[in-house]
Amino acid sequence: MTFGQALLEALESLSGNKLRSGLTVLGIVIGVAAVIAMLAVGNGAQASITGSISSIGTNLLFVFRGSADGPQGPGGGNRSGNNDRPLTLADAEAIDDPFAAPSVESVAPVIQGNGVLAFGGENSTTTISGVTPDYSMVRNLEMSEGEFINQEHILGRMSVVVLGPEAADTIFGRHDGVVGETIRIEGQPFRVIGVLVARGGGAFGSEDGEAYIPFTTAQARLIKRGSPDQIDILFVQATSAESVPQASDEIANILRQRHRTPIGDDDFTVFTQQDFLQTFEAITGVLTIFLGGIAGISLLVGGIGIMNIMLVSVTERTREIGLRKALGARKKDILLQFLTESSLLSLIGGIIGILFGWLIAFVVGKVATATGNNFVPIVGTDAIVLSTSFSAIIGLFFGIYPASRAASLEPVEALRYE
Amino acid sequence: MDWVIEARDLVKTYKMGEVLVEALRGVSFNIRRGEVVSIMGPSGSGKSTMMNTLGCLDRPTAGEYILDGESVASLNDDQLASVRNRKIGFVFQSFNLLSRQTAITNVELPLRYSGMNDGRRARAMEALQAVGLGDRMTHRPYELSGGQQQRVAVARAIVNNPAIIMADEPTGNLDSKVGKEIMNLLLNLNKELGTTLIIVTHDPTIAEQTQRVIRLRDGLLESSGEQLEGMKQ
Numbered sequence: 001m002t003f004g005q006a007l008l009e010a011l012e013s014l015s016g017n018k019l020r021s022g023l024t025v026l027g028i029v030i031g032v033a034a035v036i037a038m039l040a041v042g043n044g045a046q047a048s049i050t051g052s053i054s055s056i057g058t059n060l061l062f063v064f065r066g067s068a069d070g071p072q073g074p075g076g077g078n079r080s081g082n083n084d085r086p087l088t089l090a091d092a093e094a095i096d097d098p099f100a101a102p103s104v105e106s107v108a109p110v111i112q113g114n115g116v117l118a119f120g121g122e123n124s125t126t127t128i129s130g131v132t133p134d135y136s137m138v139r140n141l142e143m144s145e146g147e148f149i150n151q152e153h154i155l156g157r158m159s160v161v162v163l164g165p166e167a168a169d170t171i172f173g174r175h176d177g178v179v180g181e182t183i184r185i186e187g188q189p190f191r192v193i194g195v196l197v198a199r200g201g202g203a204f205g206s207e208d209g210e211a212y213i214p215f216t217t218a219q220a221r222l223i224k225r226g227s228p229d230q231i232d233i234l235f236v237q238a239t240s241a242e243s244v245p246q247a248s249d250e251i252a253n254i255l256r257q258r259h260r261t262p263i264g265d266d267d268f269t270v271f272t273q274q275d276f277l278q279t280f281e282a283i284t285g286v287l288t289i290f291l292g293g294i295a296g297i298s299l300l301v302g303g304i305g306i307m308n309i310m311l312v313s314v315t316e317r318t319r320e321i322g323l324r325k326a327l328g329a330r331k332k333d334i335l336l337q338f339l340t341e342s343s344l345l346s347l348i349g350g351i352i353g354i355l356f357g358w359l360i361a362f363v364v365g366k367v368a369t370a371t372g373n374n375f376v377p378i379v380g381t382d383a384i385v386l387s388t389s390f391s392a393i394i395g396l397f398f399g400i401y402p403a404s405r406a407a408s409l410e411p412v413e414a415l416r417y418e
Numbered sequence: 419m420d421w422v423i424e425a426r427d428l429v430k431t432y433k434m435g436e437v438l439v440e441a442l443r444g445v446s447f448n449i450r451r452g453e454v455v456s457i458m459g460p461s462g463s464g465k466s467t468m469m470n471t472l473g474c475l476d477r478p479t480a481g482e483y484i485l486d487g488e489s490v491a492s493l494n495d496d497q498l499a500s501v502r503n504r505k506i507g508f509v510f511q512s513f514n515l516l517s518r519q520t521a522i523t524n525v526e527l528p529l530r531y532s533g534m535n536d537g538r539r540a541r542a543m544e545a546l547q548a549v550g551l552g553d554r555m556t557h558r559p560y561e562l563s564g565g566q567q568q569r570v571a572v573a574r575a576i577v578n579n580p581a582i583i584m585a586d587e588p589t590g591n592l593d594s595k596v597g598k599e600i601m602n603l604l605l606n607l608n609k610e611l612g613t614t615l616i617i618v619t620h621d622p623t624i625a626e627q628t629q630r631v632i633r634l635r636d637g638l639l640e641s642s643g644e645q646l647e648g649m650k651q
Contacts, residue, residue, distance in 0.1 A: 002535070005530060012518060012519070016518045319514065323510075323514045323516075324527070325475075325499060327503065327508070327528045327531060328502050328504070328528055328531035328532060329499060330495075330496045330499045330500070330531070331499075332496075410476075411475045411476075415514075
């Protein structure tokens with residue numbers, strides 16, 4: 001008996017009991033669809049996060065207050081530690097020294113707080129960042145109109161503001177032709193001098209909705225801190241992507257000296273973009289494996305369903321098996337027949353499951369886009385190959401026991417079976 | 419003599435739970451090529467065991483069995499399957515057709531297992547025509563009467579040109595008129611093709627139509643019917 005004939009017979013036999021075959025296939029469909037969809041969502045999340053981190057710029061470093069290894073955890077810069085010295089403008093200036101830190105291109109100290117923007121009847125609460133002119137260069141900001149904060153604004157502690165496009169949309173209903181308007185921030189009048197180009201999501205979420213004012217203005221009037229020249233976060237640009245690790249070391253040395261902390265007991269954290277990437281890749285990697293694992297369990301359950309049905313089928317068809325043996329079927333003929341049936345079940349389930357999983361991933365992507373998240377699930381060939389081969393193996397594995405039971409039936413016994 | 423079956427001291431014992439059953443206790447007989455033989459005996463006489471052994475569905479515990487010149491008593495399962503496929507055609511009381519398959523596919527089944535690929539359909543058609551069902555080839559078993567189903571089974575039995583046809587109560591599930599038709603069909607095929615016909619039955623009217631009757635009782639040969647042969651011919 002050739003494989004083609006076995007396939008044909010298996011198809012006939014499966015279509016002879018459509019409801020049962022359908023329900024058995026459903027188990028595999030759900031399993032494979034779950035694996036495909038979960039891996040797609042996991043991969044999509046990873047790609048979306050790494051993409052937005054990369055868009056920040058590859059030679060960027062962040063310096064926070066507080067130790068990454070300490071009880072506050074990473075990113076604890078905005079919270080005040082017990083004995084951690086805050087970062088100050090003097091720290092920023094020291095890092096900006098080209099002799100002490102040759103790998104550092106420029107430094108942008110930032111002080112951040114929340115405030116209410118108001119224009120006409122519209123108002124909204126957003127993040128207000130006090131920044132220096134270097135901030136624009138360090139963060140690669142582009143202006144859609146107007147200009148960024150310059151040294152004059154800093155020295156004069158002027159009441160000017162640069163808006164993110166979303167922030168402009170929120171209070172003006174548009175983001176062009178707003179330069180020259182005067183808005184109120186926490187009740188104080190500020191003149192709009194520029195609007196930024198939209199950038200989408202970033203490592204800290206979207207920054208398109210923020211407002212930027214001169215550092216000195218923020219310090220003096222809007223964002224009060226314990227000590228007058230305290231800063232919240234320091235953005236540092238390295239001279240090149242290759243010099244990022246070196247810059248990180250230089251910054252750490254300067255801050256250790258200035259804060260008089262021993263090595264290993266830092267009260268600050270230098271975070272590079274590479275660190276972000278690695279951290280998020282580790283997180284999404286674990287997430288993907290976790291989701292895929294759970295989906296894999298449902299595939300296993302589907303496989304057990306196949307085995308169950310094949311065992312029932314072997315029992316039901318004992319007489320048929322006996323007859324086939326009487327007519328000259330060898331062990332391997334019967335084995336092939338039942339293995340073909342079980343593999344076919346799981347293969348059909350696998351194919352439908354791939355399509356179904358693809359559909360789920362597609363819908364998830366649509367929903368994410370509709371709700372404003374820049375997130376596209378990725379159905380990788382690896383996921384397809386993985387789940388197809390896994391389901392075929394499951395069909396074979398869970399088919400082997402029933403098939404070998406069928407093949408080893410004694411013809412005399414099988415023919416006598418009622 | 420041209421023997422198609424030579425059985426020497428066939429013994430078959432098997433365990434049913436703890437009890438050892440001696441189904442055959444040393445049976446010897448020969449069957450000539452082309453002969454029509456019936457095997458009779460009350461239930462428990464070893465009739466079924468004899469048919470399973472002669473049909474190569476089972477191996478004897480002891481003794482020698484030569485089928486069509488081939489010693490088959492000690493073959494393994496797959497070799498036995500091959501012998502069944504090439505040398506034996508089975509006709510069962512309950513037809514045993516594959517219910518989802520058409521008549522012609524049912525008849526083709528032994529050819530599939532013999533590895534024949536070309537001309538399978540043509541051979542199956544010939545066999546169906548030989549049993550008078552040339553016009554029912556694409557019907558499925560449930561679309562056929564009992565007699566027609568048994569004819570399909572007979573076609574399946576002769577499709578491989580076997581040395582012997584083993585018929586186990588071939589008319590048991592049919593009314594007497596249709597039963598007679600099936601018997602005539604089998605006897606005609608024996609005449610035309612020269613195929614040895616062995617019928618296991620408990621029906622004396624069937625046995626009367628055969629050339630010789632082998633009677634079993636308690637696992638032993640009661641009579642091999644050799645004397646009957648002389649009377650009939």
